[in-house]
Amino acid sequence: MTRSxxxxxxxxxxxxxxxxxxxALVGIPSFGNxxxxxxxxxxRVVTPERHMTNVVTGVVFDYRxxxxxxxxxxxxxxxxxxxxxxxxxxxxxPGDLKDSVGSDGVRLGGTLAVGxxxxxxxxxxxxxxxxxxxxxxxxAALASSVLLVFLVASHKAWSGVASNRVLDPFEGVGAGGYxxxxxxxxxxxxxxxxxxxxxxTAGTLWSGGSAAFVNWSAGMEVAAANLILFTEFIDEYVVPxxxxx
Amino acid sequence: xxxxxPYLVAGWICVIGLYGIVTSRHLIHLALCLTVTQSSTYILLxxxxxxxxxxxxxxxxxxxxxxxxxxxxxxxxxxDIVVSLTVLALILALALDVHDELDTMDPDKIVELQG
Numbered sequence: 001m002t003r004s005x006x007x008x009x010x011x012x013x014x015x016x017x018x019x020x021x022x023x024a025l026v027g028i029p030s031f032g033n034x035x036x037x038x039x040x041x042x043x044r045v046v047t048p049e050r051h052m053t054n055v056v057t058g059v060v061f062d063y064r065x066x067x068x069x070x071x072x073x074x075x076x077x078x079x080x081x082x083x084x085x086x087x088x089x090x091x092x093x094p095g096d097l098k099d100s101v102g103s104d105g106v107r108l109g110g111t112l113a114v115g116x117x118x119x120x121x122x123x124x125x126x127x128x129x130x131x132x133x134x135x136x137x138x139x140a141a142l143a144s145s146v147l148l149v150f151l152v153a154s155h156k157a158w159s160g161v162a163s164n165r166v167l168d169p170f171e172g173v174g175a176g177g178y179x180x181x182x183x184x185x186x187x188x189x190x191x192x193x194x195x196x197x198x199x200x201t202a203g204t205l206w207s208g209g210s211a212a213f214v215n216w217s218a219g220m221e222v223a224a225a226n227l228i229l230f231t232e233f234i235d236e237y238v239v240p241x242x243x244x245x
Numbered sequence: 246x247x248x249x250x251p252y253l254v255a256g257w258i259c260v261i262g263l264y265g266i267v268t269s270r271h272l273i274h275l276a277l278c279l280t281v282t283q284s285s286t287y288i289l290l291x292x293x294x295x296x297x298x299x300x301x302x303x304x305x306x307x308x309x310x311x312x313x314x315x316x317x318x319x320x321x322x323x324x325d326i327v328v329s330l331t332v333l334a335l336i337l338a339l340a341l342d343v344h345d346e347l348d349t350m351d352p353d354k355i356v357e358l359q360g
Contacts, residue, residue: 003268003353010267014260021256030248032297039294039315043302046316053305055316060323071324078331085338130305136323203305222327229334237341 051199051207057134061218062211065193069178072221076175079225086236097242100154110152117145125219129208135215139222146223147230155239162231167224174221181214251292259285272340272350276333283329287322294318 029035042055042063052058060068101107125138150158185194197209208215262282269275294315300307302316344350 006267010264014263017260017263018256025249025252025256028249028252028293031251031292032248032295034294034296034315036294036315036317039302039317042316043304043313044310047304047309053303055302055304055313056319056323059316059320064320068324071327075327075331078335082334082338085335085342132301132303134323136327226330233337 047202049199050195050211051202052129052211053203053207054129054131054134057128057215058208058211060134060136061128061214062195062208065211065214066182068214068218069182069193072175072178072218075222075225076171079171079228082229082232086232088236097155097239099242100156101152106152110148114145114148114152117148118142121145121223125216126205128215128219129212130203130205135218135220136222139219140226142219142223143226143230146227150230150234155234155242158234159231162227164228164231167228167231170220170224171228174217174219174224177217177220178214181210181217185210251288251295255285255289255292257285258282258288270351270353272343272352273337275352276336276340279336280329280333283325283332286325290318290322290325 042059046052046055046058046063050058050062052062101110121138121142121144123138124133124141125135126133128134128138146161147158149161182193185196186192188194188196190196193210193214195209195211200206200209200212206212259282262278262280262285265278265281266275269278294317296312296314299312299314302313302319304311304313340350343355347355349355
């Protein structure tokens with residue numbers, strides 16, 4: 001399909017889309033006058049019923065927990081896909097790149113920053129049911145803080161931390177743990193993913209019961225999945241590019 | 246006007262992203278345009294859930310029953326972001342493969358798919 005044909009199709013299609021959008025906007029409640037009942041109900045019910053003060057995380061890992069399991073496996077499948085596409089045999093080993101960071105200030109400050117960022121990320125996961133945060137946000141933050149090692153030290157240091165030997169078990173346990181917790185309730189004769197440990201105490205680390213473990217497994221899965229994506233792109237794209245120079 | 250402005254912003258970002266995808270001359274540019282289009286759904290979801298004067302749906306240190314925005318659309322946005330990330334990663338991997346095989350990143354120069 002040539003460029004002009006594509007644009008020729010795009011213009012009427014966007015016109016139609018614009019018309020439908022305007023039509024939909026006429027019927028939508030105006031901004032700030034939300035009338036849906038689910039959010040209204042959840043904001044009043046989640047904290048007394050499930051002892052979780054962060055309603056969003058409560059929805060993600062408890063009320064919509066089964067759905068989130070599917071979402072986790074979307075991530076898992078994408079990681080498998082990227083690894084299959086990028087990890088091709090026949091490419092030579094990168095060897096030692098001379099990419100060590102020269103500045104002592106960057107190394108020292110950066111290494112301290114890695115520690116601080118990792119701590120903040122773990123805190124984000126741990127208090128997911130209490131304050132803003134949760135497995136997905138904390139996991140993504142954790143992966144980014146580990147990536148800092150590549151920026152402030154060297155590729156060698158990074159591949160020591162983010163090797164497949166370390167990441168694959170986390171990826172597997174993160175994805176599998178979610179299912180195992182769900183099946184645990186099923187074996188006990190309860191519906192899938194039922195909270196068997198009780199709601200815990202609101203506002204503390206021990207709130208959410210077994211959903212707290214679901215949260216941790218999601219955090220583990222997200223962090224490992226992101227780190228595997230980072231390693232694949234670094235090893236298959238950044239390293240060969242640097243070796244050419 | 247302000248009552249529909251967030252929806253119009255979402256619509257505009259969606260359209261401008263689609264325009265970028267269709268007219269793109271580089272696969273990485275195309276992938277980024279797709280994330281632009283996808284960002285419009287975050288704005289749409291979050292603005293639908295907004296309640297006038299509402300705080301975040303987090304009740305730590307906040308009296309229960311305080312007006313808060315809708316938590317359901319926020320969790321949907323979270324799902325949306327995760328899906329966006331996975332799609333972006335897959336497209337970038339495919340783009341790298343295309344570059345290895347055909348030595349071009351221009352969608353128009355990929356005349357036919359080769360098995």
